[in-house]
Amino acid sequence: MHQYTVNAALQLLPVGGTKHPYEWVDEAIAIIKRSNLKSEVGAFTTTVEGSYSDIMQLIGDINEYLINAKCREWILGVQLQMRSEADITAAEKTDKHR
Incomplete structure (x- = not known):
């Protein structure tokens, strides 16, 4: 599968x-932090960077936790940006604004 760095915005x-x-939300952020993927928590979303398979695993881990913790219902919004033959990082999009 795709081996380049992708980035995703996750919103629970x-x-x-x-x-x-x-x-x-705090419990989902703890799962993200334990994943050791590069991440940045924002007011509305958490941005995460890693391989496509690592991001998909993280999404599965969050959903599995919520199921096991008996969260009644949730929406997990995911925005995923990929390039077919190169890495893409949040920094290249945001550093010029810092």
């Missing part, structure tokens, strides 16, 4: 449940 939107939505 818990729907209802027994916990405050921020608690579920």
Whole structure:
């Protein structure tokens, strides 16, 4: 499969449940941090960089955690940017604005 670096924006939107939505989001961010993928937490999304397969594994890990933790319902928004023959990083898009 594609072996270049891709980047993704992940946004978890818990729907209802027994916990405050921020608690579920914090738990998903902890999973992202444990993945050791490069990431940056923002106010609305967390940007993650890694191989395509690592990003897909992370998405699966987040969903699996939510299922096992009995989150009633959620929306996991994913934006994925890829290039067919080269890496793409968040830094190349944002460094000029810092």
